[in-house]
Each structure stands twice: as structure tokens, then as C-alpha cells.
Amino acid sequence: MEIRPLEDLRTADNLSLAFNPYGLGGRMKPEDAAEFQQRQIADCDLAAGVAAGTRDSFDRLRTVFAYGVLCYDVYTMVGDQALLIYEQALRDRFMEWCAGTITFRAPQSPDVSHTVTSYDDVKKRADGMRGQRAKLVVATHTIEFNGMLHGLRLWARTAGLLRGRRSRAVEDALAKLRNYVAHPSGHHVDTPVEAARTVRDLAELINQLWGQTTPNGRLYPAPLRRDIAVLSWNGSGRARMEPADALTVHDSTEDQEDVAYQHVVVRAIPFVPGSRWDDAHWAEFDTRYETTRFPTEYLWGPGTREQARTWMEQERPEGDSVDFTDRVFLVQDHERLLPPMRPAVAAGLPDEERVGVWHAVRADFPADAFAHVRGSGDRSAGHTRRPGDCSACSAEVLGVGSHDEALRAAAAALGPIQAVQPPSVRLPLSTFWPDRP
Ligand SMILES: [Zn+2]
Incomplete structure (x- = not known):
């Protein structure tokens, strides 16, 4: 050379x-x-x-x-x-997780534990146990484990x-x-x-x-800060989102113009310049469906600007933070596919609105859950129809069936679901979710 x-x-x-x-x-x-x-x-x-x-x-x-x-x-x-x-x-x-001991479980035999001091030990043991159709015990689960990258990935997900x-x-x-x-x-x-x-x-x-999320991360983002915000709209299709502070400034000319506006108070992801995550769909807010990208919590309304101000002065609601990943959505298919719903809202529906086929899906965003369910209608698109990770998108199927069956699948993932019946409030104009009953 x-x-x-x-x-x-x-x-x-x-x-x-x-x-x-x-x-x-x-x-x-x-x-x-x-x-x-x-x-x-x-x-x-x-x-x-x-x-x-x-x-x-x-x-x-x-x-x-x-x-x-x-x-x-x-x-x-x-x-x-x-x-x-x-x-x-x-x-x-x-190696840190196992703390020197790995345990395998084979059909009809007692669990076998091995002491391991290096990852080479782990691989040798994993190889040896595979012949006996033994699986690695990870807390309350067992997984196929060959010691290779595939097994390690399965382990890391199963171990949470x-x-x-x-x-x-x-x-x-x-x-x-x-x-x-x-x-x-x-x-x-x-x-x-x-x-x-x-x-x-x-x-x-x-x-x-090692248990640390990344602020503004792309893959494992830290929980996002939610602030108190006021959404308002008028009859001619204008919508606004303002921070709660904006209402404490009392301005009479502003109030005159605002007579035609309806207001609701919510907890929402604020717009932060430079943030990877902001809610481009805030103006789609609907108490019944998950039509905003991030969880937006209904607090009060609708009412006038003055009423919103009075309510906030009395109640003094505060912001919080939310993890938006791994959410569970229910998608109702009745004559057409409806936007994703929170399980708690679905649990509070009257009987006549529980009709049709329901899909329980885990996803980071409502649009991901919806795209999976829509895609699974077409067999050639490769979306998984049985419970498990979808190989064609980033959704996980939890269950499909009647309203009851889907809700049970959601409860199996989330624990007991407390039904809620929020007042029906939505902003009138919609670009992303126009098809709602
Ligand atoms: Zn899919």
C-alpha cells in the first residue's frame, strides 16, 4: 500500500x-x-x-x-x-439481571438453575437446554432463548x-x-x-x-410535560390553543371578540420550539375519541372565556407528565372503522353503542392503531390478525371480538378498567379524523 x-x-x-x-x-x-x-x-x-x-x-x-x-x-x-x-x-x-443464576423450565420436569459467571457460560447453558425444549424463566414468563441477539431482544422486552x-x-x-x-x-x-x-x-x-429515559428522545423518550391549556373555537371554523396564563390577562376588547367562541380547559402537550414531540392534531380534540396525537385530558367546558377563567381561578388545575408509549386503544368496526377510543371511554358506553367488531391494539399513537386495524382488513398487507406483535407495523394485537371481549383483552394488559362517561365535546373542524359519528 x-x-x-x-x-x-x-x-x-x-x-x-x-x-x-x-x-x-x-x-x-x-x-x-x-x-x-x-x-x-x-x-x-x-x-x-x-x-x-x-x-x-x-x-x-x-x-x-x-x-x-x-x-x-x-x-x-x-x-x-x-x-x-x-x-x-x-x-x-x-449478566446484571440474572445475578449469576439462570433458570430453565422444560415440559413436565422441575426447573433447572445454573450458575453463570460470564456470558459465554450463559450461551453454553442455553445451547445445552435447547435440546430438552427448555425455556428461560423471566419473572412470570418463559421464553425461547438461544443466547443470540434474537433471544436477548426477547428477554429484554419480556423483562420490561x-x-x-x-x-x-x-x-x-x-x-x-x-x-x-x-x-x-x-x-x-x-x-x-x-x-x-x-x-x-x-x-x-x-x-x-439501565432504566433511564431520554428527554426529547427518538426511541425511548422521557415522559412529556403536559400543561393546562384552553382550546376554543367559533362558528366560522377558527380554533385556537392558548396556555392557561393567557386567560388571566383580562382585556375587555378581547372578551368582546370572544363572545362567539366556546372554550374547554384541558391538559395537553404544549408547543415547544425544537421539541421532537408536539401535537399537530390538537385541533382535533374530542372527549370521546383519541383524535389528538398525545393524550389530551378533558377538564372543563364548554363555556365562555369568562367562565373558563373563573373555573381555573377556583380549581387551580396543574400540569403533569405523561408517557405516551405503549398505549392501549379500542377500535370499533361497525359499518365503518371509527377512530381509536380509550378503554375507559369504551367501558362507559351505553349498550346500543357497543355493536360491531372491536379491536384492542397497543400502539404509541392512535393513528398507528387505526392504520393497523385498517390494514388488517387486507390479507395481502401482512398485518397480524392474531394476538402478538404485528410484523407489518408497530402495533401489537391484544384481542379482537365483541365489545366485551376486546375490553377483557385491554384489561388483561392494563389491569381493571374504570369506566368514564365524559360529556360529549369536540372541536368542530377536522382534517385528520373527519369520519366520526
Ligand atoms: Zn400491523
Whole structure:
């Protein structure tokens, strides 16, 4: 090979300089590129308790990423290495979880426990037990476990260490990429954008494995802050969302204009500039259906601005925070498919409204649950119809049947369901969910 002088090795790679904050096109100065690229992953720090081996590997990955400015190929190698650390993190977490003992259960025989001191031990034991059709005991469940990535992923989900439905689809994709990296069948090149995203995803996954969510995360987001907000609308189709504070400013000209408006008070995700998560569907609010993207809680209304102000001054409601992942929705199919409903609302319906076929679906967003149920009507689309994870989307089927059967499936996942009967309130105009009774 050609021996390159040090000066040459220290020179920025032209390909790396082509990536700038606005995408491809302009060319950055080397010093700007070095800073810009490092900033892309600068804030992904690992939680305090993360195992030393995983932490060392991750820190090394972050260090090497910075050298991509000098050598574009580094981005591909960083992306590949991140996928291997994905498996290392699962192994390290497994070793902490099992605390030196793994237990297998085979049909018609007593449980067998083994002492393990390394992950190699775990793999040997798992291999040995497979011949006896034994399954790994994970709390109150048993799972197929071969010690490979597939088994580790199943274990982490069963043990409740990983959560979210969309993140599960990303875990699937990471596993496929990991297998491709371990057994490459061709040439691939990662851009700095892809490499940085893989590193960020990896940081989120490691932190979640060790029990820490990521504020504004893509995969395992921390619970979102909900504030008290006032939704209002008038007869000519205008709708507004205001923070509660906006009503404490008393302005008589404003009140005159507002006579034509109806107001409701809710707990909702506020619009935060730069947040990955804001509720583009807030104006679809409906007490009966889950038509906003995030859980929006009805508190009061409808009424005038003055009444809303009085109610808030008396009651002084406060914000809270919500985890929007892994929600359970019921979707009613009666002559047409209706928007997803919260199980508590479905449980409070009068008998005549319980007709049709009901689907109990777990999903992060109502639109995901709805898309799955609509898709499952077409056999060629590949959506799962039986209980379990859907292989075609990020929904999990809990049950399908009568109103009672679907509600029982929801209760099996959530625990006892307390029926509610909220007053029927909705904003009149709808872009995303126009088809509601
Ligand atoms: Zn599906």
C-alpha cells in the first residue's frame, strides 16, 4: 500500500466537508466541520449505572467518530461498530439481571438453575437446554432463548427493560443491520448523518436498558410535560390553543371578540420550539375519541372565556407528565372503522353503542392503531390478525371480538378498567379524523 505522510493524514477528507448543517451542498471549513460533527453526538451521555464494558465501548465510539472529518470511511466503521455494541449492551445487562443464576423450565420436569459467571457460560447453558425444549424463566414468563441477539431482544422486552411500540420496530431494523454487519454480503457506506443517528439511537437504547429515559428522545423518550391549556373555537371554523396564563390577562376588547367562541380547559402537550414531540392534531380534540396525537385530558367546558377563567381561578388545575408509549386503544368496526377510543371511554358506553367488531391494539399513537386495524382488513398487507406483535407495523394485537371481549383483552394488559362517561365535546373542524359519528 501507499505510505502517506503525517501531514496528509491530518488533512480533512473532502467528502466529510460536504456535510453541513443544511444538508449536502456547501463545503465547510475543516475546523467548522470538526466542531459541527462532534456536536451531533456531544449530548448523548450514558446513565450512571451502565456496565463498564458497554461504557468503554461507547466512549471509544464517540472518540473515533470525531476522526470522520479526516477520513470519511470512519463513519461507516462507527455505524457498524455501534451495531455490535448494541449486542454487547444486551449481554452486559443480561449478566446484571440474572445475578449469576439462570433458570430453565422444560415440559413436565422441575426447573433447572445454573450458575453463570460470564456470558459465554450463559450461551453454553442455553445451547445445552435447547435440546430438552427448555425455556428461560423471566419473572412470570418463559421464553425461547438461544443466547443470540434474537433471544436477548426477547428477554429484554419480556423483562420490561425496553418499552414503546415504534422503538420495537427500530430494534428490529437494528437487529437486521447487526446481522448484516456480522455477516456482510456486500459493500455499504454510511454518511455522517446516518452514523450520528446510529450512535444516538445506541445511547438511547443503552440508557433505557439501565432504566433511564431520554428527554426529547427518538426511541425511548422521557415522559412529556403536559400543561393546562384552553382550546376554543367559533362558528366560522377558527380554533385556537392558548396556555392557561393567557386567560388571566383580562382585556375587555378581547372578551368582546370572544363572545362567539366556546372554550374547554384541558391538559395537553404544549408547543415547544425544537421539541421532537408536539401535537399537530390538537385541533382535533374530542372527549370521546383519541383524535389528538398525545393524550389530551378533558377538564372543563364548554363555556365562555369568562367562565373558563373563573373555573381555573377556583380549581387551580396543574400540569403533569405523561408517557405516551405503549398505549392501549379500542377500535370499533361497525359499518365503518371509527377512530381509536380509550378503554375507559369504551367501558362507559351505553349498550346500543357497543355493536360491531372491536379491536384492542397497543400502539404509541392512535393513528398507528387505526392504520393497523385498517390494514388488517387486507390479507395481502401482512398485518397480524392474531394476538402478538404485528410484523407489518408497530402495533401489537391484544384481542379482537365483541365489545366485551376486546375490553377483557385491554384489561388483561392494563389491569381493571374504570369506566368514564365524559360529556360529549369536540372541536368542530377536522382534517385528520373527519369520519366520526
Ligand atoms: Zn400491523
